[in-house]
Amino acid sequence: MKLINRYSLVLLAFLLILSSCVTRKKKEDVSFLKKTYQNITSKYNGYFNANVLYQEALIKLNNQHVDNYSRILDLYPYMAVENPKAVGPDMDKVVEKVATVATLRPASDWVDDCYLMAGKAQYLKQDFESAEETLEFMAKNFSPEGMKERLKGINKQKQLEKERKEREKQKELEQRQKE
Numbered sequence: 001m002k003l004i005n006r007y008s009l010v011l012l013a014f015l016l017i018l019s020s021c022v023t024r025k026k027k028e029d030v031s032f033l034k035k036t037y038q039n040i041t042s043k044y045n046g047y048f049n050a051n052v053l054y055q056e057a058l059i060k061l062n063n064q065h066v067d068n069y070s071r072i073l074d075l076y077p078y079m080a081v082e083n084p085k086a087v088g089p090d091m092d093k094v095v096e097k098v099a100t101v102a103t104l105r106p107a108s109d110w111v112d113d114c115y116l117m118a119g120k121a122q123y124l125k126q127d128f129e130s131a132e133e134t135l136e137f138m139a140k141n142f143s144p145e146g147m148k149e150r151l152k153g154i155n156k157q158k159q160l161e162k163e164r165k166e167r168e169k170q171k172e173l174e175q176r177q178k179e
Contacts, residue, residue, distance in 0.1 A: 030107045042110035046101035050094045050117055057087035057094075057124060084126045094121040112142035 030038070061078035064086070074080040098114035098121075105111070115138035122131035 035107050038105040038108040039110065042101045042105045042108040042114070046097045046105075047110050047114060047117065050097040050101075050114075050121075053090050053094045053097075054117065054121060054124070057090045060087055061124070078124065079126075084124070088125050091121040091125040094118070112138060115142065 058078055061081050061084065064081045064083065065074075065077035067073055067077070095118045098117045101108070102111050102114045102118075115134060119131050119135040119138060122128075122134060
């Protein structure tokens with residue numbers, strides 16, 4: 001039994017090492033193992049902690065709000081508080097955490113969620129211009145149309161690179177024929 005466990009452990013280690021030794025053509029291309037690692041660390045480190053801070057700030061703002069029944073009640077009580085800057089430092093931490101995830105883990109599937117969280121945090125802090133810029137950036141770059149445009153740009157770059165290499169090969173052949 002111990003021999004089987006030992007062999008299975010060695011086989012598992014060998015497969016893990018083999019799967020992580022993937023050659024890449026470009027810097028943007030990542031292996032399955034690296035992408036999985038980036039997804040897990042993005043979700044359960046930066047995004048999770050930022051979301052906890054965001055939810056705590058919402059609770060804090062909701063507790064500050066007092067309803068005035070002689071007026072129309074606010075749909076979002078956290079936006080009608082007298083001191084929205086009370087959660088400003090917490091929202092700065094939220095933006096910092098998700099910005100770190102977006103810059104350190106660019107291949108992660110959580111980058112668009114991080115930009116959304118940053119926009120929501122800026123909106124809750126009532127920094128409306130920054131929130132608008134962040135959300136417009138997210139909508140432009142992470143919408144299906146934005147992804148298509150990004151892929152078109154990548155495909156165009158690949159095509160130009162391929163043409164450049166073909167020209168270089170042609171020049172090398174011409175130089176060899178002259179010699």
